[in-house]
């Protein structure tokens with residue numbers, strides 16, 4: 598375990614000896630347990646996704662250890678977590694206080710080779726999308742107790758690609774969150790061929806218990822459901838831009854004011870029922886042969902990446918953000934999404 602100058606800070610004092618880790622989480626030994634017994638979760642990777650993944654568990658009263666190799670990432674995560682919880686309080690999306698939430702979270706600086714293996718009921722891996730890194734972590738986690746669920750937030754890889762030769766495959770599951778993970782309700786739950794029914798059932802119940810909307814992916818497929826849909830749309834967007842059919846700005850307006858506007862209320866299947874399946878079939882037959890089947894991203898996109906025009910994080914992408922702080926832009930986006938979340942939750946049938 599790495600010990601650094603952070604040691605003297607209040608953050609590190611929590612890192613060293615968190616009483617809850619020691620006293621409360623010697624839960625169960627043996628088989629996968631009920632969701633209510635999953636009390637202590639380790640989120641590995643305190644980056645873009647880790648902070649939002651941790652928040653939902655914390656707001657549901659669970660204890661979380663957030664682990665990262667970078668002290669800077671942990672500090673950023675702590676600040677972001679406080680801001681995100683504050684925004685939930687502001688929108689009346691939680692009754693927890695910031696103090697209560699921060700009491701239940703520990704920030705631990707260590708590399709994946711030093712991950713604590715005891716007193717944790719579930720690990721949610723959110724490391725960079727690098728196969729070797731994820732495989733290496735899950736190899737270490739083979740030494741955890743039999744009741745521990747091992748989850749990955751990979752956005753593209755199947756569970757069997759990450760752990761095909763490990764003896765823990767029955768406890769391995771995919772939990773694909775969406776950015777910003779503290780706001781977007783859905784989580785795709787995907788399994789490998791050897792994931793046990795108990796692991797799947799407990800994970801689905803747990804996601805519901807912490808206020809997420811889990812969707813079970815029935816078969817292994819790279820990118821699962823939503824990244825395949827967005828991938829198909831991205832490919833067509835690339836084509837429309839490269840062909841000069843529409844400008845990036847008008848494309849956003851068209852999507853937000855039509856397809857996107859409808860999607861939050863009516864899913865594609867519900868919309869097709871409204872349109873009429875006969876009409877949808879005729880339109881598809883006309884349009885499908887003309888759609889892009891490109892295997893590479895568009896010229897415009899690749900040029901932008903080569904010029905370091907990466908979007909909000911580099912100050913410029915399809916839009917120019919150089920007159921604003923990236924944190925301001927993201928906070929502004931989150932604010933709009935939180936209003937949408939309040940409406941979305943109000944429309945959910947009771948008990949969902």
Ligand SMILES: NC(=O)c1ccc[n+]([C@@H]2O[C@H](COP(=O)([O-])OP(=O)(O)OC[C@H]3O[C@@H](n4cnc5c(N)ncnc54)[C@H](O)[C@@H]3O)[C@@H](O)[C@H]2O)c1
Nearest residue numbers: 642644645646665666667670708709723724726751752776
């Ligand atoms: N960013 C998204 O929009 C998004 C959406 C859904 C899923 N995902 C998936 O979530 C995962 C994480 O993505 P992200 O965008 O949060 O990445 P990120 O780069 O923001 O965060 C990854 C964190 O892992 C830490 N890390 C790297 N190597 C480590 C090591 N050896 N030991 C401990 N910590 C280490 C880094 O310091 C960093 O803080 C990826 O699998 C990604 O595909 C991302």
